[in-house]
Amino acid sequence: MIAIIGAGKMGEALLAGLLTRDHAPKDVLVTEPREEHAAELRERYGVETVPAADAVERADTLLLALKPQDMLALVDEIAPLLSGRNLVISVAAGLTTAVLESHLPAGVPVVRAMPNTPALMGQGMTAVAGGAHAESAHLDRAEELLGTVGEVIRVGEQHMDTVTAISGSGPAYFYFIAETMIEAGVAMGMPRATAQRLVDRTITGAAAMLDGTGEHPVVLREAVTSPGGTTAAALRELERHGVRTAFTDAIEAARDRSRALSGN
Template sequence: MTSPSVGFLGGGMMASSLIGGFLKSGAVAQAAMSVAEPVPPLREKHAAAGLFTSADNLEVARRADVIFLAVKPDVIPDVLRQIASTVGQAKLIVSIAAGVSLQALQAQLQPGARVIRVMPNLPCLVGECAAGFCRGAHATAADSKLVGGLLGTVGRAEEVPEKLMDAVTGLSGSGPAYGFLMVEAMADAGVRMGLPRPIATTLAAQTLRGAATMVLAGGKHPGELKDMVCSPGGTTIAGVEALEYRGFRAAAIAAVVAATTRSAELRAAAENPKAKL
C-alpha cells in the first residue's frame, strides 16, 4: 500500500502523539507527513524530525490527501475558512476537535467534502489511545478503514454513528480521569495498609493495566475473568464484596452517564449559544 500524504493543521500535543505513532508504525512515510503550526519552537521540533513544516495552513492542506484538524475547537472555523477552497472532494478531512459536529465541519467546506470526526483521549500521548470516530455524509468505508488503521497505530479506535459520540466522550474521552482516580484510591489504600507510596502507586497502576490487557486480549468476558480470581472464601471475593456493598458498579455507571449528559449539554450550548449551561 502506498503511504497517504498526511497533513496536520496544528502541531501541538495531540498532533505530536499521532504523528509519532503514524511514523513509527510506517503507516505514513516521513516524506509524506507535513505540519502547519504557528508557534516557531513547535514548528522547529517537527522540522528537526525531518517533516515538512509551514506556518501556513493552506500550504500544508495543498500537499496532503488526508488533513488532520488538530487545533482547539474555537480555532476550527478560522482554519476551515483558510483551507476550504483547496479541499473539494479529493481530500479527506479528519477532525479531532472535541465537540465539533460533522454538520458544523461540513457546512464550512465545499459540498460533498469527505469528513471524519474523531474523539481521542489523553493516553494518546503514550500510544494507548481509546478513540471513537464517525464519518460524515460523503466519507466512504475506505476513508473509515484508513482512519481506523492510522488511529490503530496509537491505540484502539472504534467507528460509531455520530449520535453515540457523546457516549464515547463520557466513556473513553473522560475515562482516563476515572482510571487515575481508581489508581490513586488503590494507592491510598496500599499506603493505609503500610506500603510506601511509590510502590503502592506502581502496583495499583500496573494491576489495572494488567486487568485491562487481559480484557483486550479477548476471549473472556470481564465477569468471567473476575470469577477466575475469586476463590471461595478468599481475599479477592472479600474485596469485591466491599466494592459492591459501597456501590462501585453503580458509581462507575453513573460517572459515564453524567459525563455523557454533560457532553450533550455542552454540544447543545455550542450549537445554540443562548442555551443555558
C-alpha cells in the same frame, strides 16, 4: 500527502505514529503556529512545517488536531481552499460532522474521530464516524492513519457522545482508581513507591488479561473471588457504597456533557 494541523500532544502522537508505520517525513506536512515547537518538530522528525493554507493546497488528507474552541476558526480560514478531493479528519471533541460540514464547501468528506490519551503510548482506542459525504474509502483512510497509534473502530455518529464518555474520558476513571488504591496503601503504612508499583502493575496486568483472554469481566472477577475471602470482602464494601451505580451515573454525566458541548 498528509497534513497534520495542530501539533499538540495528540497531533504529535499522530505524527510519531505515522512516521513509525511506513510514512516518510517527506509525505507529511505539519502546521504548528508556535515557532519554537515547530523547530523542535523539524529537528525531531525531519518533517516540513508550513502555514495552514500551504498544507491544504498540498495535501489531500487533513488531520485537524486542534482544541475544539480553535477548530471552527481554522476551518473557516481553510474552507475556500478545500474541495471534494480533500478528506478532513477531525479529532476535536464535541464537534459533529454536520457542524464541520456547515463551515466547508459542499461535498467535502468529513470523518469525526475520538481518540484517547493512551494514543501517546501507541495504545490508543479511537472511534470514527463518517459525515454525509464520507464514503467507505474515506473511513478506510481514516482507520489506516489513526490505526498508527492504536486500535480503531467504526461507530454511528449517534454513539460518539457515549464513546467520549467511555473511552475518551475513560483513562481518567482508571487513574482515579489507581490514585485511590495507592493512597489506601500509603494510609496502611506502605511506602508510596511500593504502593504505586503494585497498583501500576496490577492494573496493567488486569488490562492485559481482559484484552488477551477475551473473557467477560464477570468471569475474570469471579476467578479472583474466593468464597469468604479477601476479594469477596472488598467487593461487598464496594457494592455497599454503591460504586457500580456511581460509575454508571458518572459515565452518563460525561455523555450528557458531551452532548451539550456538541449541541446534540
